[in-house]
Amino acid sequence: MSRALLRSVLELRAPVTRLLPLSIRPTTTTAAAAPAAASVRFFNQTAQHIEPTTQPDPTIVANNASPPDSVRTLLPILAAQPGHYITLLIHGRPYLVTQGDSIRLPFKMPGVEPGDVLRLNRASVLGSRDFTLKGAPHVDERLYECRAVVTGTESEPLRVKIKKKRRCRRKKTVKSKHRYTMLRVSELRIREEAVHES
């Protein structure tokens, strides 16, 4: 099925009302799009302008919208529990940490010195003993504050790889000694006031 036809069929299932500028006219229409509702459809529209009329997913928080009911009611209880953990995403890789943990990143971060404070704003899960806030795909960064201190750069021991083929006496030696940046999670705080702000 062609992409235009598929889109029209999907729009038929969930009809969408859009605010459209009057000067632009559609270039082509397919048979499936013709018997639709009074709204005019284009094939080059981007998804972010569509306001869905279907039931909104409760875990998704739009940029300027207020948090869903489950977040509003349960976040204070999550914050009141004694321990919290967060799954930070650093360059897309997850690290499940609590406050005071040390993280060894699999790379050397350029441009940082020991003592620099990083504010981490990408997390996928924020949890406590009985409650978990799952982001879709990320937790709204206004709901927490997470800071990490760069404690230094560690190195692995020297690794030597010897490359040699059978029945050939020549050996090639490759040395590796990678450096890794170490972080210490100095602060993990859940911001309850963010629920009341929006």
Added chain:
Amino acid sequence: MTIRALKQISTGRNGVGAFVLQCKKMDFHYCDWAGSSRGMNGFIKSLLPKFVGSHPQVEFSVSPRPSKHPVIIAQYINGREKAICVRNMEPYEILKKAELLRDASGEQLRKVTKPVQSINESVRGVWSPYHGNGMQV
């Protein structure tokens, strides 16, 4: 029942409260006669003053070590020390080695498989067969 406090040994976690640089002293040894110390001599004259000025928490000492290769020795808070021989290096290469020593903790180099190291107990608790939804057999 009387309420008793739980005995807990305080563990320092550098960075959570205040951050303390692990390198406490750096010695720079040079030689006026050896050709391998030319870069070190240039480093001491040109780049060392700025490096020292930007690290007030580290003790620096510069002393000649005649007829030997130039070397940088760093001492750390955990009592260990690391030495890097900087023979035949240019001043900027020596600066990179000095920064390497400043960034390091004094720990021995070891291979670490897991990225996160923690002394906190688990947030969600250890699994028990007697709590939760149980198992259907």
